[in-house]
Amino acid sequence: MMRQFELVERVKRYLPDADEDLLNRAYVYAMRAHGSQKRASGDPYFSHPLEVAAILTDLHVDEQTIAAAILHDMIEDTGTTRHDIESRFGENIAALVEGLTKLKKLDLVSKKAAQAENLRKLLLAVAADVRVLLVKLADRLHNMRTLHYVPPDKRARIAEETLEIYAPLAGRIGMQDMRDELEDISFRVLMPDAHLMMSKRLESLRSRAEGLIGIIETDLRAKLSANGIAGEIKGREKRLYSIWRKMERKSISFEQLSDIFAFRVIVGTVEECYQALGIIHQAWRFVPGRFKDYISTPKQNDYRSLHTTVLGPKHQRVELQIRTRGMDEVAEFGIAAHAAYKEGLVSADALAGTSKAYAWLRRTIELLAEGDNPEEFLEHTKLELFQDQVFCFTPKGLLIALPRGANAIDFAYAVHTDIGNNAVGCRINGRNAPLISELSNGDQVEILTTEGQVPPSAWEGLVATGKARSAIRRATREAVRRQFVGLGRRIVERAFQRAGKTYSEEKLIAALPRLARQTLDDVLTAVGRGEMYSGDVIKAVFPDFREEVAKAAAPGTGAGWFGVQGADKLKFKVPGQESAAGSIPIRGLSDDLPVRFAPGGGAVPGDRIVGILTPGEGITIYPIQSPALIAYDEEPWRWLDVRWDVDEHDPRRFWAQLIVSVINEPGSLAAIAQVIADTDANIDNIAMRAKTADFREMVLDIEVWDLKHLNAIISELRTKPVVANVERVIG
Structure with a gap:
């Protein structure tokens, strides 16, 4: 276990003016609080927060983040409270520790929902301070390194969660080395046979290519030096999970991969990056379609580099990454290496203004947090994080980054939610195309819109981004709610007419407490969905009103009145016997009411019709002679008087x-x-x-x-x- 002075020395190597007193106090306080607690390995529990802190010293984070790492399990696993930490270490560190603390005693129905709520809490804390995420990722990395001590069933669940959430999160903020290690450990746990096979094949390839790698490094260094560029050459080997994922995604064999071994060329300036690229392309033949310029168009996680593949010595394909030293540091440490962050305690807003990765993360978190239930939130988070990207452009040149497999609908929602909701078509590279067209790198996309559209619910299964899926669900729910509000309003208005009362929204609003609803729309929705009877609404508005109770007659017999089930009765006329003024107008399936027609043959204008209210679904329209209506003889409250309201200027079939x-x-x-x-x-x-x-x-x-x-x-x-x-x- 790392000793107190060793931790301080690690921090002071890169931060000479670090607050030693803060680090010492955090060390002693956490060690005493965790006391004799043990980990699954049998080691003292305090060794875990120390290892987390050690991982973070490799990222050169500030001393407050190190202190938070040492204290990060205090609230969750000891009797320590946030107030205790705040009184000893200040508001900033207390906020960091609280953001890392899992929610306790969640009143949720599933482990998945609990996982989602804890993730939501974490991400909202990350939106306020990215250091929460740095500590959480270091915490997860050490837990993964010691995962073999955990029982197998729990081990698989943790590895799956890491692969689906935490590794992509690390990648999204540019911490590629951490992402690679998290993925490889998860890969070994979840797919041990595949991991073993890939290890053996990679070892075999490594032994065959050992001499060639030295030749390529020597040739590269000589060619750059001959042209006055003092470049540093680093060899890189693709990680096992990255190899496996690429084979799966592209359906290719191990032997077809050309980038298992790659070389990083580190130069001094951006100009030298492009000079080095020209030198390399002159010396070796460039492989078409394998050049990417992430300097002029950086990735969403701030990654910048030139990528190219050439036919090198012995006609061997060689992948090269050319970047400056600053770019290399960002590629290795991600947001932890960001200049604004390294200057000290910067605000979240300041960091978001200078870091694309953090700005993207905050926007994504804000979108994900917009009121979806826990399972949907978890699903959308995975959609947003676990994807490779394509880059497309608006007609005005705005760059839009989307996950691979995204289509024009995703693009529309990425530009603005209103554009997605109103989208009716698109042009890709100047040509008309379906909205479901999958997009490729460099596509220019123009979205065609029409005001007042509602996105079809079927779009939800066609999109690839969490933002689009969430917006479609929300728009669909709002459209359905508007339909039920409209239906409820018409039902209540007719009920007021039958009771001899004047319909008044002001009186309804005044009666909301008696109806146990917060808004007028809540009441109308409940009536439209069949969850509240219109008679109950009248009783709430007019408590002294005595309803006339009449003998129920079989539907369609012309007896005149129906009684509504319950202690208080509200009279309804027999469907089809009431005047047109008191009935609900029905136009068709595209009306603003939740209406559908009888499944056994439908109904057409000219038929005498009746509406049957199904709770949660709306109205089903039947011809009055339909034998299916017999099933509703004992449920008179479900019968609604309806009439045709065909628009002569908008005929429909x-x-x-x-x-x-x-x-x-x-x-x-x-x-x-x-x-x-x-x-x-x-x-x-x-x-x-x-x-x-x-x-x-x-x-x-x-x-x-x-x-x-x-x-x-x-x-x-x-x-x-x-x-x-x-x-x-x-x-």
Whole structure:
């Protein structure tokens, strides 16, 4: 276990003016608080926070971060409180430690939900101070290094969480070495056979390429030196999990990989980076499609470098990364190496203003935290983090970074949520294209929009980014809620009319406490969803109102009134018997109400109709003669009086179903189809089934304007010699 003076010495090597007293006090306080606690390995528990602090000294972080690392498990695993830490070490360190503390006694239904809430808490703390993430990643790295002491079932869960969340987080803030180690340990735990196989193949390749690597390094150094560039050459070997992931993603074999061994060329200035690139391309042949300029277009995690692949000595493919020393430091340590951070205690806003990686992280956290349930939050976080990237441009040249596999819908939401919600089409590189088109590096994307659109819920399964998925879910929920609010308002208005009262939103708002709802829309939504009866709303507004209770009659009998189940009754007229002024107008499936038509044959304008309210789903419209209505005889509160409200200026077709018996001979189907076409109807679906050897039965789903149009089609079909019988299906 590292001793007190050793920790101080490690910090003072890179931070000569470090606050020794702070480090000493944190060391002693944590050691006493953890006392005789043991880790799964049997080591003193205090050895863990010390190792976390040691990892962070390699990143050259400030002494407050080191102190927070030493104290990071105090609130969670000892009797220490935030107040105790704040009184001894100050507000900054107390906030860091609290941000690293898991939530206790979560009232959640699953471990997944608890994991999500703890992750949400961590990320919100990270948005305020990135040092929380640095300590958390160092904490996770040491836990992964000692994972073999943990029981196997828990070991797999921790490794999966690391691979899905913490390793990508490290990559997103540029800490690539840490990401690689986290991924490799997780890979070994989760896929031991694949890890062993890859290790053996890499060792075999390493032994064969040993001499060649020396030749390439010598040649590179000589060519740069001959042109006056004093470059440092570093060999790099691709990590096992990176190799495995690339093989899986590109469906290629180990032998087809060209970048297992690569070389970093470290030069003094940006100008020398491009000079070195020219020298290398003149000396060795460049492999087309393998050049990337991350200096002019840095990655989202602040990574900057030139990448190229050439055919080097003995026609061996060689990958080269050319960068300055400052770029190399950022590539190795990520945000911990950022100039603004190294200057001392900078604010989160200042760091976000100078670091793309941290600015991206804060924006992502803000989007993820917008009210989704825990499982959705976890899903969206994984979508945002665990992806490689493509870079696309708006028509004005704004760079948009997206995960690989993203489409134009993702692009639209990345630009702005309103653009995504209103998107109706796109142009990619000047050509019209579907919104689901997958994007490639360098694409210029223009999104076409129309005001008032609602994104289809099916988009949720097509997008690749958490932001787009979250926004689509939110827009869909809001659209459904608006529909239920509209339905609830109409139901309540009709209920007030039947009770002889004047509908007033002001009176409804005053009655909200009695209805146990916070807003008027909450009440209307509950009524529209069938979760609250309109009679209860009237009783809340007019407590002294005595409702007339009448004998319930079977639906459709014309008896006049229905009683509503419950202690207090509110009278409803028999559906179809009430005046049009008191009924709810129905236009169609695209109306602003949650309306659907009976599944067994639909309904068309001209039919006498009734609405059945299904809690949580809305209204189902049935023709009054539908036999399915018998099932609702004992639930009169679900019956709604509805009427057609067809807009003459916006005609639309409605679905109906016919069963047509035809003679089994050539041309029968053509004759039926010709009638449908001649009568200005449309066949939506058709099914054939054998009735007898001489007859076939066709089930036709057709779209018609109204009942008169449907009856005309039936009459015309019956005149055809091949038709034996035609019946309309009424479900």
